[in-house]
Amino acid sequence: MKEELKEKLKCYLCGEEYEPAAKIWRCSCGGFFDLVFTPLVDFKSISSKEYDLWRYREALPISNDTEIISFQEGFTPLLEIEFSGRKIHVKQEYLFPTGSFKDRGAAVLVNKLRELNIVRVIEDSSGNAGAALAAYCARAGIECEIFASCDTAPGKLEQIKSYGALLNLNAETRQHAAELALEKAKTTYYASHSWNPYFFQGTKTFAFEICEQLNWESPDILVLPVGNGTLLLGAYLGFKDLIRAGIIKRLPRLIGVQLESCCPVYRSFNNLPEQNFRIDQIKSGRGIAISAPIRIKQIVSAIRESGGDIICVSSQQINKYQRLLAEMGFYLESTAVIAFAGLAENRELMSSAGSIITAFTGHGLKESRR
Ligand SMILES: *Cc1c(COP(=O)(O)O)cnc(C)c1O
Ligand SMILES: [Zn+2]
Numbered sequence: 001m002k003e004e005l006k007e008k009l010k011c012y013l014c015g016e017e018y019e020p021a022a023k024i025w026r027c028s029c030g031g032f033f034d035l036v037f038t039p040l041v042d043f044k045s046i047s048s049k050e051y052d053l054w055r056y057r058e059a060l061p062i063s064n065d066t067e068i069i070s071f072q073e074g075f076t077p078l079l080e081i082e083f084s085g086r087k088i089h090v091k092q093e094y095l096f097p098t099g100s101f102k103d104r105g106a107a108v109l110v111n112k113l114r115e116l117n118i119v120r121v122i123e124d125s126s127g128n129a130g131a132a133l134a135a136y137c138a139r140a141g142i143e144c145e146i147f148a149s150c151d152t153a154p155g156k157l158e159q160i161k162s163y164g165a166l167l168n169l170n171a172e173t174r175q176h177a178a179e180l181a182l183e184k185a186k187t188t189y190y191a192s193h194s195w196n197p198y199f200f201q202g203t204k205t206f207a208f209e210i211c212e213q214l215n216w217e218s219p220d221i222l223v224l225p226v227g228n229g230t231l232l233l234g235a236y237l238g239f240k241d242l243i244r245a246g247i248i249k250r251l252p253r254l255i256g257v258q259l260e261s262c263c264p265v266y267r268s269f270n271n272l273p274e275q276n277f278r279i280d281q282i283k284s285g286r287g288i289a290i291s292a293p294i295r296i297k298q299i300v301s302a303i304r305e306s307g308g309d310i311i312c313v314s315s316q317q318i319n320k321y322q323r324l325l326a327e328m329g330f331y332l333e334s335t336a337v338i339a340f341a342g343l344a345e346n347r348e349l350m351s352s353a354g355s356i357i358t359a360f361t362g363h364g365l366k367e368s369r370r
């Protein structure tokens with residue numbers, strides 16, 4: 001057996017700490033975990049390393065150095081485009097092996113599962129997180145069961161099945177799939193992208209890459225989609241690591257973008273009452289239609305700390321930008337254009353000085369239909 005791992009699991013609610021070797025995914029009080037550990041953000045020898053997300057491996061909570069399983073994923077292009085007369089950098093996050101940025105989280109989480117000798121996991125997903133987990137589990141030889149609702153995009157379900165994962169389609173809605181997974185998680189390790197802190201340690205590499213691609217500078221504004229907040233909170237963690245290491249001075253302003261028809265984070269941020277909505281009536285941007293993100297307080301406080309904001313987009317706007325971006329050569333699923341739509345429709349952001357970065361988060365082939 002290896003020596004104790006460096007990091008600890010810490011409950012967000014009660015503060016109790018646990019060893020990762022306990023192989024638990026939530027605290028006895030019911031709270032979710034964050035990680036307590038000191039990443040080594042020392043990138044002096046980085047120029048000799050491969051261009052994938054493992055070039056930041058000292059800053060990731062994986063101890064087992066020799067046996068990393070990977071597809072050499074990451075280091076997605078940061079492309080500058082001009083739109084409405086403004087320069088915007090767009091991180092090409094749909095160019096991952098499974099077609100979305102969820103590979104960042106799955107890559108780190110699945111390597112942790114291997115380190116902990118966990119051989120069977122479950123997850124619930126509106127498609128992309130399930131596909132990413134299924135792919136990395138296939139590569140690692142870990143059994144996985146994905147809970148999705150029966151109305152999930154057929155291409156995503158096919159992708160998950162093809163990787164050899166067990167696909168559970170008993171749920172009628174996304175929220176129902178999460179409930180079924182929670183029930184099963186009483187007996188099986190829950191490799192959830194919203195609950196599991198290792199997933200966010202993977203998505204934080206998004207910030208490291210941006211910073212390196214900007215010659216170790218921080219952007220001024222970062223516009224990202226928010227459902228469960230895995231990309232936004234990951235980016236926040238990554239930029240905090242960079243500040244702590246003295247590489248950058250301040251956080252970029254984090255601008256979260258939600259659906260008008262399902263915007264719990266927007267409502268919490270603005271102290272508005274909860275909203276009634278019918279999930280089955282949401283056709284565009286379903287991938288971020290999360291009615292109760294478990295890390296909602298963390299998301300709101302990260303945005304506040306950065307001096308950022310939350311904005312919303314309509315399905316008409318999503319459809320418009322999905323078409324428009326395809327005509328510019330970017331073939332993206334509807335969820336993947338939400339951040340860009342929010343930015344492009346926002347006059348204040350578009351006319352602000354300073355650099356703006358957003359992301360194309362998922363590939364259009366996943367949703368292709370005739
Ligand atoms: C998961 C996902 C998002 C949103 O990420 P959250 O973690 O839910 O905030 C956005 N776009 C795509 C393509 C996704 O798969
Ligand atoms: Zn607790």
